[in-house]
Each structure stands twice: as C-alpha cells, then as structure tokens.
Amino acid sequence: MPEGGTGIGAAVKRVEDKRFLTGRGNYTDDINRPNQTYAYILRSSHAHATLNSVDTGAATSAPGVLAVFTGADMETGGLPCGWQVHSKDGSPMHEPPHPPLAKGKVRHVGDPVAVVIAETYAQAKDAAELIAVDYGELPAVVHMNDALAGKSLVHDEIGTNLCYDWEIGDEAQIDEAFAKAHHVTEIDIVNNRLIPNAMEPRAAVGEYDRSTDEYTLFTTSQNPHVIRLLMGAFVLSIPEHKLRVVAPDVGGGFGSKIYHYAEEAIVTWAAPRVGRPIKWTCDRSDAFISDAHGRDHISKAKMAMDSEGKFLALKVETKANMGAYLSTFAPCVPTYLYATLLAGVYSTPLIYCNVKAIFTNTVPVDAYRGAGRPEATYLLERLVAKCAREMGMSQTDIRRANFIPADAFPYQTPVALQYDSGNYTATLDKAESVHDVAGFEARRKESEARGKRRGIGYSTYLEACGIAPSAVVGSLGARAGLYESAEVRVHPTGSVTVFTGSHSHGQGHETTFAQLVCERLGLPMSNIEISHGDTNKVQFGMGTYGSRSLAVGGEAIMKAMDKVVNKAKKIAAHILEASESDIEFKDGTFTVAGTDRSMAFGEVALAAYVPHNFPHDELEPGLDEKAFYDPLNFTFPGGCHICEVEVDPDTGVVSVQRMTAVDDVGRVINPMIVEGQIHGGLAQGIGQALLEGCVYDADGQLVTGSYMDYCMPRADNFPSFSAGTEITLCAHNSLGVKGCGEVGAIGSPPAVINAVVDALWDLGVHDMPMPASPQTVWKALKAASPAVAAE
Amino acid sequence: MYDFAYHKPSSVADAVAARSGAEDGTFVAGGMTLVPTLKQRLAQPSDLVDLGGIGELHGITVSGDTVTIGAMTTHGAVAKSAEVQSAIPALAALAGGIGDPQVRNRGTIGGSVANNDPAADYPAACMALGATIKTDKREVPADEFFTGLFETALDEGEMIVSVSFPKPEKAAYQKFINPASRYALVGVFVAKTGGGVKVAVTGAGQDGVFRVPEMESALSSNLSADAIADVAVDADTLNSDIHASAEYRSHLITVMAKRAVAALS
Missing domain, CATH: 3.30.43.10 (Uridine Diphospho-n-acetylenolpyruvylglucosamine Reductase, domain 2)
Structure with missing residues (x-):
C-alpha cells in the first residue's frame, strides 16, 4: 500500500467515529421496542443474609406495575461458569449454584432479589420500594483470610469458602533449588481490587414474539453468540434458532461485558410472561455493585538467585478473590491467565505457583483488561526490582542478565506456554532511549532543588493474548473452544460485507478490519462494511476479549478472503479462458500471467452473480465465503514501560512526569488505533497504581460505591505519553500480529510503583501498596522516617 | 426522584x-x-x-472596599469577574477551582453557602475574609453563620440574597483535593486585613469549617510560613475517612496553611 493509503500500516481515521462523535451511536439503551416496558431490579442491601420472605403484594398492585418476580418464581437454570479448574488433588472446583434472582440467601450487596416490571422505569422503581424483604442477617466474610478461616460460609452446601486449591510446577524440586540459592528475595504483593466502570452502563432489552416463538435479547455484550449459548442452553432452555442476541454499539467493556449476567436472563425470561418487550438499564450506582470487579489477589513470592543475579527459581503463593459466585471466566483468570505468565521475559528455569480461589461476600470478580497477566506482571516486576536492590545490581542489568535471548525462540517456559517470538533487549534499549533515561539524574536534581523526590521505575513485561488455541485451553479446562469465525460476502457490484464474530466496543474494528480487506482485495474503504454483534447476521463468534480480535478474528477474515480469492480466480479463469493456475491477483485485478488479459475484482463479482455460462458441475454461482480460524498458539506481546514520578514528601502526592511505553504488539495494522489502545491501557494501569481501589467495610458494604470515593483517572492525572512500538512478528499467524488492547494496563502498574519506591528509597520507604494515594504515600513516609513526615 | x-x-x-x-x-x-x-x-x-x-439575586458589585456577590451568581461568573479578580484575586481563584466547568456554570455562591457542605470551598473564604451573609430578613456575619455539618444560622424558609466580602490586604486559598471527588480534603484560606490575620479551614473539621486561632495569632505577629510550621490542629477534632485519617488531615492543614501564607497576594 502506498503512503496515505488505507491498507496495512496506514493510520486511517476511524470510520465509526463519525457516528460516535455526533451522538448517533446505537447503544442498547437507545433501542426502544413497540409497547416496551421497564424493569427495575431490587438488590440486596446486605452482604450476607437469609431471605426469610419477600412480600411483593403491595408492589404488584402499585400504579403501572405489570409483574413482580422473585427467585421463587424463576425456575430456570443458574448462570453457568465457562471454565473448570481442578484442585491439585484432582478434584473439580466447587461450583455453587448462581440463580439469576437470589433463592434462600443473598451473598453480596447488589445480589438481585426481585424484578419489578412496569409501564415506566419510575413506576418500577417506586413499586420496588414497596417490596418488603425480611432479611436474616448473617456475618459476612469480606477478607480472603477470614473466608479461608471459615468465619462464615458463603455457600453452605459446599462446606468451605475454598473454591479450588490449584498448583502448577513441582514444589519439591523448587524447594531444593531455593535451598541451594546464593540469595533469595521475598516480597508480599497485593493486587488491588478494581471496579471496571465502562462509560456505558450495562443494559438489556428482552423481547418475545408469540407468533414465531422467537426471543430477542439486545444487550451490552462483548460476545453475543456466547451469551446466546450460555443463556439459551444453560439458563432458559431456548434453542439457538429461536434466540437472537444482538450487541449493538457498546460503550466500553474492558472485560466486564464478557460475562452472562442475571439481568439478561431475567428480561428474556420475563418477556413472554409479561407479553411485552422489557428494558432494563443499569444506573451507575448499581453498576458498582453488579458489574464483575477485577484483580484482587494477595500473594507471597520469592526468587532464588545465583551470585550473578541469575534467576534460578520462582515460588509464588496466591489467594484470589472470586467474590460471591463464579462469574463466567473467573476460575481461569488467576490460574491459566496468571500463573502461566510467571516466567515473564526471563529464563527462570523453575517456577511453582499455588493458587487458592476463595469465595467472599463481595461482587463476583472476573477478567478485567489484562485478566491475570497484570497480576502476574505486577508481582514479577516488583519482585525483580527488589531482587536488583538486594543484589546491588542496576534495574536494567538484572533484567538484561535474565532476558530470554532473542535467538532462543521458540522458547518453552516451565509454566506451559511456548513463546514464538520477541526481542526484550530491543524493546528495553528503545524505551531507554525514548525516555531519555540518560537525563534522569539531572531531572532528579532539579526536582530535589524544588523539594520534590524523583524516581524512575521499569517494567519489562510479557503477556499472552490472542486467546486462544482451542486444544490448549481445552486441556486447561475451558468448556468452549476459542476460535473465531468470519464471513466475507462479496456483493454483485464488488462491494464487500465482512461478518465477524469479534465484537467492537470501542476498539475500532470497523476500521482495522476494513484495512485488511483493502490490503487483500484491493478495494477502497468506501466499498467495505464490517458487521458484527448480531447472531442473526454473523454465523458464529466467540467475541472480543483477551486482545484476540485481530490475532484470531482478523485471521478468520484473512482465511475467508483467501477462499474468496480462490473462488474468484476460478471464475476469472473460466471467463478469461485460462488455466486457474495462471491467474494472478494483485491490487484488485485478476490477470492471466504474462498477458494483458485481466478482470477487475468488481467484474469477477458481477460474473459470480450473473453466471450465464458457468459450468455448473465445476463452478457454483456466488462469491460468499466463510471461515473458522483456530489459532495455533497464544500470541505474546511484550515490551518495556518506564515511568518517572515526582513525589511531594510534604503531602504524599505522586505525579507521573514521564511515561514511556515501547511495546512489541507484532505487525501494526493501524498505528493511530494502536497508539490509542496503548494510551487507554496506560491510563487504566496508572489508574490502578495511583488512584483506583475498591474498598469494602467489615460488613461487606461497598465504601467506594460512587465516584465520590472510587477514584477514576482523569486526563490531568497523566503526562503526555510516549508510546511507541518495536516489533517482532508473530510466528504463527499470517498477519504477524500479536495484540495491543491490554499491554498498557498490563505493563504499567509495576513501572509506576517501582518509580515511587525509587523516589522514596533513600527516605526509608522500600515498599508501596496500590493505589499509592497521597495518604498511603504519606503514611509510608511517616512510618519510615517520622522526622520527614512531621516536617 | x-x-x-x-x-x-x-x-x-x-x-x-x-x-x-x-x-x-x-x-x-x-x-x-x-x-x-x-x-x-x-x-x-x-x-x-x-x-x-429572580434577577435581583444575580450579579457582582464592588462598592468601596466591599465586594457583594448575588446569591445566584455562579462560581464561573465569580471566577471570570474582572472586579473580583482585581479586588480579591484569591476569591476568584477559589471559585475557579470548584468542581468542574459544568458545576461552575450551574453552582452558585448562595447555594454553596446555604448548604454548608463540610468540604465546600466558599465557607472557608467567608470565614477568613469576614464576609457578611445577607438574607431576606437580616445580615449575619460569617463567624455566626456556619453552625455545623450542613447546618447554618438560616431559619426555616429564610433565604440568602447576597454575600459581601470586605477587601483584604492580602489573601490566598490552598486546597488539597480529595483524589476521587475533588472536593476539598483540606482547604485553607488565609486573609490579612486591617484587623489582623484570619485562617479558616474547610474539608477537615468534624463540625465543618473552622478558624485556627493559634495560627492567626502566630501570623499576626509574623506573617510567614515559618511562623506556623509547628502549629497543628488537634486531630481529635477532625474527620477521618478512607481518603484521609484525622492525623493526615491535621498534617495537611499545616502544610496547606504554610503554602497559603507563602502564596498571599
């Protein structure tokens, strides 16, 4: 593609932005069905209580109310979990039931108790106040240690709060390595719990057509086909051909809209009972207590090293909070998406990790931008930084000494994954240069002259995305394969509609995927439409999460386009009276090799649909091809993030002065979109490090239940980012792409905290929890050096 | 609703x-x-x-040494007012730091003062500058107006008409924001007038805005940040929440007061 083109590598402006920026997006709450009603969900105000009775009498007869349902009315399946993890003793994880409306007991603040359906939302909400719930309060377990001690059982029937006790690696072998080590560095790490806060709150519209017995659900989902499968097969017993799920424009997901939520099942189930369409829209307050939360790990880790600082063995023990119920992906996050990443970019030969997944009386926890990999990266990069301090090595020397060399790929880690490509020295070199690390000392002195402390922190990280090779994840407990599907439909006049099983909720697929078509079929952007999000249009799809859309969904589109080109070559060969093997396709034109005889793509498309003289036994009319692509491996983006902070020792305020990210995301299709994805990821990563933290009180009440207390990042929390790429190609997909959606959020938190620790090291602060809020930093300073804090 | x-x-x-x-x-x-x-x-x-x-509640007038701001005057209007910027620049700056542009274009001085949110900015300015709150019935000095958390001297049904600020010789406001809400976690307004120095603190007190006599007397004899470096407000009288313990607030009051003194103009 020439410069300024629209193919691979061009910074094409996002075609979807016209409707988003002019307020013409079509979000779920924008959808209004004829004769629509409104649902309000009454949620538990208690973290843990028996439901002694739910009296809906007064609510049912309130103005405008059409129906009130409770858990006792809703005799359906429970919300299913998509992954099964086995404990180290071979037993399957505990998988307690998760009814859409609570039955018998509520297990977290926000657990749905009843649904009121009325003519208006206000009437539904008014009536909900008339529902008399008799709660029998039970002690709540909020902290994982209390849950493990069995202070109260979240699910009585399983007799424990331990969901599973999983391990990877050989513990005895590891302990032997530690016994022989020159030095062991230990660290305690808490990965703070986060609340996702997509800009668009969740919503769902359920509809039932009595004449055809067909259901339709419009929902804020990252994967409508998965919702159709889970809800249809496991919860409501509706066969796929009678259930359409549409995820229209969706305003951000970050993982929180992967899962099958109770409200989707409730409005779909209730629609035939009310005989009218039902809309439910979450408000922000309810989003805090009903969207799956993220992270929430407590870990102990230690690294064994030889006298040169070479890593010999890593041992990690992690407690992972599942919340009150198992959300769709939850069990795999702290296991297959976490412990398998503990090698990082290092050639550590022995790794052992034990993970205890624990039920608590809190909102379910599941994948959130990065899902397991941020937790692994944070633990590893904080630990490596501490190793360097204890070994008297520089932050870069210890990393360089332990990097997997660029010529060692494919590289088999001791924790199941095989990396296909990467060059960690190259990303570190470039990041140091872009950041102007050489000028740090001068900047530090300048800060000091102003009474501020300046520090620099590194994170050389790796993640696994392009989720996922079905065979691998099947062996790991996924109950589904994680391929992707595509259909490329060439219309008679040569325009193209691509139906993709990926889903865009901000990522810009309508642009990036169209660029693939421009490149492969030689068409202008204006002739290409990308369609997604409707199970009645797209043959099938696993959806968008785990930075998989391009590496898996894009490859499915490439595969379908290969089929289109092959079929088109047959047609061109027939019409040009040449051998199929002599037909060349380049820049949108089919040419008989070595001749000037050719047909444009559009002419072949027209011939496909006007097949007057086709040999029917050899050539079917039409030009419409479908493909499923199952990746051969995960992809492994990685890179180096360098953060420079200034800390005000008088107040504890941390300000990020420089943030450099040099990421290897594989081949870049649209550099502008990639940079935007990295910026967004960095904002969330810095948010986790400095600002965001979910706080429950001892009774299980959410203290950070609004923006008054939950600190969302704002633009002025960030400097201008330096985001660049230094790529190696993915070795196992045709595009050479790896993924860019999560790298910013995965790589940055340890860089930020390492920088804060570096800034304060000489004042005696050697550890720093997230979020490093002003108060947290001030307390750390005070504890380390009372004289400084009292100044 | x-x-x-x-x-x-x-x-x-x-x-x-x-x-x-x-x-x-x-x-x-x-x-x-x-x-x-x-x-x-x-x-x-x-x-x-x-x-x-109500038209009569809007607007800013400067008469002699007094700046009078109508109750329905928005924070944005105060912040942008050339008269306020010239007469009491610290007050214009305070108004320009309330909330975000949307809040500043809707929120009013009368609303803020009547509500007496313990984390609001205006009460500190009123106390330190010695403002007078004029209602439909009477005039109340700021020191007698703010009576507790969300409590004021207003009677049932009494409404604020305007707030009058005497021009100080120098004044400055320093706010330490709550990182989440961006309300004042601690806000300190220092004003020097012919009558001496006043120091008022918002965001921190268990009973809302309060003055710090120890700082005022120290500053009256020596108007420098050093003069109050060792003056701390007793943490037992201060709020504690997830963003700031009472001890941290006490510490921040001294830091912000010093910065306000250094910024006096």
Whole structure:
C-alpha cells in the first residue's frame, strides 16, 4: 500500500467515529421496542443474609406495575461458569449454584432479589420500594483470610469458602533449588481490587414474539453468540434458532461485558410472561455493585538467585478473590491467565505457583483488561526490582542478565506456554532511549532543588493474548473452544460485507478490519462494511476479549478472503479462458500471467452473480465465503514501560512526569488505533497504581460505591505519553500480529510503583501498596522516617 | 426522584412566600447538591422553589472596599469577574477551582453557602475574609453563620440574597483535593486585613469549617510560613475517612496553611 493509503500500516481515521462523535451511536439503551416496558431490579442491601420472605403484594398492585418476580418464581437454570479448574488433588472446583434472582440467601450487596416490571422505569422503581424483604442477617466474610478461616460460609452446601486449591510446577524440586540459592528475595504483593466502570452502563432489552416463538435479547455484550449459548442452553432452555442476541454499539467493556449476567436472563425470561418487550438499564450506582470487579489477589513470592543475579527459581503463593459466585471466566483468570505468565521475559528455569480461589461476600470478580497477566506482571516486576536492590545490581542489568535471548525462540517456559517470538533487549534499549533515561539524574536534581523526590521505575513485561488455541485451553479446562469465525460476502457490484464474530466496543474494528480487506482485495474503504454483534447476521463468534480480535478474528477474515480469492480466480479463469493456475491477483485485478488479459475484482463479482455460462458441475454461482480460524498458539506481546514520578514528601502526592511505553504488539495494522489502545491501557494501569481501589467495610458494604470515593483517572492525572512500538512478528499467524488492547494496563502498574519506591528509597520507604494515594504515600513516609513526615 | 411541585418565582418575596406556603418545600439554587440527592431518592421535598428566575439575586458589585456577590451568581461568573479578580484575586481563584466547568456554570455562591457542605470551598473564604451573609430578613456575619455539618444560622424558609466580602490586604486559598471527588480534603484560606490575620479551614473539621486561632495569632505577629510550621490542629477534632485519617488531615492543614501564607497576594 502506498503512503496515505488505507491498507496495512496506514493510520486511517476511524470510520465509526463519525457516528460516535455526533451522538448517533446505537447503544442498547437507545433501542426502544413497540409497547416496551421497564424493569427495575431490587438488590440486596446486605452482604450476607437469609431471605426469610419477600412480600411483593403491595408492589404488584402499585400504579403501572405489570409483574413482580422473585427467585421463587424463576425456575430456570443458574448462570453457568465457562471454565473448570481442578484442585491439585484432582478434584473439580466447587461450583455453587448462581440463580439469576437470589433463592434462600443473598451473598453480596447488589445480589438481585426481585424484578419489578412496569409501564415506566419510575413506576418500577417506586413499586420496588414497596417490596418488603425480611432479611436474616448473617456475618459476612469480606477478607480472603477470614473466608479461608471459615468465619462464615458463603455457600453452605459446599462446606468451605475454598473454591479450588490449584498448583502448577513441582514444589519439591523448587524447594531444593531455593535451598541451594546464593540469595533469595521475598516480597508480599497485593493486587488491588478494581471496579471496571465502562462509560456505558450495562443494559438489556428482552423481547418475545408469540407468533414465531422467537426471543430477542439486545444487550451490552462483548460476545453475543456466547451469551446466546450460555443463556439459551444453560439458563432458559431456548434453542439457538429461536434466540437472537444482538450487541449493538457498546460503550466500553474492558472485560466486564464478557460475562452472562442475571439481568439478561431475567428480561428474556420475563418477556413472554409479561407479553411485552422489557428494558432494563443499569444506573451507575448499581453498576458498582453488579458489574464483575477485577484483580484482587494477595500473594507471597520469592526468587532464588545465583551470585550473578541469575534467576534460578520462582515460588509464588496466591489467594484470589472470586467474590460471591463464579462469574463466567473467573476460575481461569488467576490460574491459566496468571500463573502461566510467571516466567515473564526471563529464563527462570523453575517456577511453582499455588493458587487458592476463595469465595467472599463481595461482587463476583472476573477478567478485567489484562485478566491475570497484570497480576502476574505486577508481582514479577516488583519482585525483580527488589531482587536488583538486594543484589546491588542496576534495574536494567538484572533484567538484561535474565532476558530470554532473542535467538532462543521458540522458547518453552516451565509454566506451559511456548513463546514464538520477541526481542526484550530491543524493546528495553528503545524505551531507554525514548525516555531519555540518560537525563534522569539531572531531572532528579532539579526536582530535589524544588523539594520534590524523583524516581524512575521499569517494567519489562510479557503477556499472552490472542486467546486462544482451542486444544490448549481445552486441556486447561475451558468448556468452549476459542476460535473465531468470519464471513466475507462479496456483493454483485464488488462491494464487500465482512461478518465477524469479534465484537467492537470501542476498539475500532470497523476500521482495522476494513484495512485488511483493502490490503487483500484491493478495494477502497468506501466499498467495505464490517458487521458484527448480531447472531442473526454473523454465523458464529466467540467475541472480543483477551486482545484476540485481530490475532484470531482478523485471521478468520484473512482465511475467508483467501477462499474468496480462490473462488474468484476460478471464475476469472473460466471467463478469461485460462488455466486457474495462471491467474494472478494483485491490487484488485485478476490477470492471466504474462498477458494483458485481466478482470477487475468488481467484474469477477458481477460474473459470480450473473453466471450465464458457468459450468455448473465445476463452478457454483456466488462469491460468499466463510471461515473458522483456530489459532495455533497464544500470541505474546511484550515490551518495556518506564515511568518517572515526582513525589511531594510534604503531602504524599505522586505525579507521573514521564511515561514511556515501547511495546512489541507484532505487525501494526493501524498505528493511530494502536497508539490509542496503548494510551487507554496506560491510563487504566496508572489508574490502578495511583488512584483506583475498591474498598469494602467489615460488613461487606461497598465504601467506594460512587465516584465520590472510587477514584477514576482523569486526563490531568497523566503526562503526555510516549508510546511507541518495536516489533517482532508473530510466528504463527499470517498477519504477524500479536495484540495491543491490554499491554498498557498490563505493563504499567509495576513501572509506576517501582518509580515511587525509587523516589522514596533513600527516605526509608522500600515498599508501596496500590493505589499509592497521597495518604498511603504519606503514611509510608511517616512510618519510615517520622522526622520527614512531621516536617 | 420523587414527584414534587415546582415553582419558579421572579422575586425574593414570591420565593419566600412559595416556600412558606409549602408543606415541606426547599429552595433550589444551582442544584449541584440537591438534584443528585433527589435523583438518588435521598430527599423527598413536597415543593421545589427554583431561584433561577429572580434577577435581583444575580450579579457582582464592588462598592468601596466591599465586594457583594448575588446569591445566584455562579462560581464561573465569580471566577471570570474582572472586579473580583482585581479586588480579591484569591476569591476568584477559589471559585475557579470548584468542581468542574459544568458545576461552575450551574453552582452558585448562595447555594454553596446555604448548604454548608463540610468540604465546600466558599465557607472557608467567608470565614477568613469576614464576609457578611445577607438574607431576606437580616445580615449575619460569617463567624455566626456556619453552625455545623450542613447546618447554618438560616431559619426555616429564610433565604440568602447576597454575600459581601470586605477587601483584604492580602489573601490566598490552598486546597488539597480529595483524589476521587475533588472536593476539598483540606482547604485553607488565609486573609490579612486591617484587623489582623484570619485562617479558616474547610474539608477537615468534624463540625465543618473552622478558624485556627493559634495560627492567626502566630501570623499576626509574623506573617510567614515559618511562623506556623509547628502549629497543628488537634486531630481529635477532625474527620477521618478512607481518603484521609484525622492525623493526615491535621498534617495537611499545616502544610496547606504554610503554602497559603507563602502564596498571599
């Protein structure tokens, strides 16, 4: 593609932005069905209580109310979990039931108790106040240690709060390595719990057509086909051909809209009972207590090293909070998406990790931008930084000494994954240069002259995305394969509609995927439409999460386009009276090799649909091809993030002065979109490090239940980012792409905290929890050096 | 929100009459606190008396050494006012630091002062500058106006008409924001007038805004940051929450007070 083109590598402006920026997006709450009603969900105000009775009498007869349902009315399946993890003793994880409306007991603040359906939302909400719930309060377990001690059982029937006790690696072998080590560095790490806060709150519209017995659900989902499968097969017993799920424009997901939520099942189930369409829209307050939360790990880790600082063995023990119920992906996050990443970019030969997944009386926890990999990266990069301090090595020397060399790929880690490509020295070199690390000392002195402390922190990280090779994840407990599907439909006049099983909720697929078509079929952007999000249009799809859309969904589109080109070559060969093997396709034109005889793509498309003289036994009319692509491996983006902070020792305020990210995301299709994805990821990563933290009180009440207390990042929390790429190609997909959606959020938190620790090291602060809020930093300073804090 | 009767009078007298005629009415100025409270169903007034249509409540006048700001004047208008910027630059800067542009274009000085949110900015300015709060019935000095958390000297149905600030010789406001809400975690307003130095603190006190006599006397004899470096407000009188313990607030009061003194202009 020439410069300024629209193919691979061009910074094409996002075609979807016209409707988003002019307020013409079509979000779920924008959808209004004829004769629509409104649902309000009454949620538990208690973290843990028996439901002694739910009296809906007064609510049912309130103005405008059409129906009130409770858990006792809703005799359906429970919300299913998509992954099964086995404990180290071979037993399957505990998988307690998760009814859409609570039955018998509520297990977290926000657990749905009843649904009121009325003519208006206000009437539904008014009536909900008339529902008399008799709660029998039970002690709540909020902290994982209390849950493990069995202070109260979240699910009585399983007799424990331990969901599973999983391990990877050989513990005895590891302990032997530690016994022989020159030095062991230990660290305690808490990965703070986060609340996702997509800009668009969740919503769902359920509809039932009595004449055809067909259901339709419009929902804020990252994967409508998965919702159709889970809800249809496991919860409501509706066969796929009678259930359409549409995820229209969706305003951000970050993982929180992967899962099958109770409200989707409730409005779909209730629609035939009310005989009218039902809309439910979450408000922000309810989003805090009903969207799956993220992270929430407590870990102990230690690294064994030889006298040169070479890593010999890593041992990690992690407690992972599942919340009150198992959300769709939850069990795999702290296991297959976490412990398998503990090698990082290092050639550590022995790794052992034990993970205890624990039920608590809190909102379910599941994948959130990065899902397991941020937790692994944070633990590893904080630990490596501490190793360097204890070994008297520089932050870069210890990393360089332990990097997997660029010529060692494919590289088999001791924790199941095989990396296909990467060059960690190259990303570190470039990041140091872009950041102007050489000028740090001068900047530090300048800060000091102003009474501020300046520090620099590194994170050389790796993640696994392009989720996922079905065979691998099947062996790991996924109950589904994680391929992707595509259909490329060439219309008679040569325009193209691509139906993709990926889903865009901000990522810009309508642009990036169209660029693939421009490149492969030689068409202008204006002739290409990308369609997604409707199970009645797209043959099938696993959806968008785990930075998989391009590496898996894009490859499915490439595969379908290969089929289109092959079929088109047959047609061109027939019409040009040449051998199929002599037909060349380049820049949108089919040419008989070595001749000037050719047909444009559009002419072949027209011939496909006007097949007057086709040999029917050899050539079917039409030009419409479908493909499923199952990746051969995960992809492994990685890179180096360098953060420079200034800390005000008088107040504890941390300000990020420089943030450099040099990421290897594989081949870049649209550099502008990639940079935007990295910026967004960095904002969330810095948010986790400095600002965001979910706080429950001892009774299980959410203290950070609004923006008054939950600190969302704002633009002025960030400097201008330096985001660049230094790529190696993915070795196992045709595009050479790896993924860019999560790298910013995965790589940055340890860089930020390492920088804060570096800034304060000489004042005696050697550890720093997230979020490093002003108060947290001030307390750390005070504890380390009372004289400084009292100044 | 629950249903309520809505009134939009065009004079102070009509507003007071509408309010007194209501079973459980309330005035609404900019609505920056009241409207979210209504939306969350945390309040259920029978009547809302909207003060937005009363022309006499708007505007800023400077007369001699006094700046008078009408109750319905928005924070944005105060921040941008050339008169306020010239007469009391610290007050214009304070107004320009309230909330975000949307809040500043709706929120009013009368609403903020009447609400007396313990984390609001204006009460600190009123106390330190020795403002006078004029109501439909009387004039109340700031020191007697703010009586506790969300409590003021206003009688039931009494409404603020304007707030008058005497011009100080020098003044400065330093706010340490709550990282989440961006309200004042601690805000310190220092003003030097012919009558001495006043120091008022918002965001921190268990009973809302308060003055710090120890700092005032130290600064009256030596107007420098060093003079108050060792003066700390007793943490036992301060708020504690997830963002700041009482000890941290006490520490921040001293830091912010020093910075305000250094910034006096």
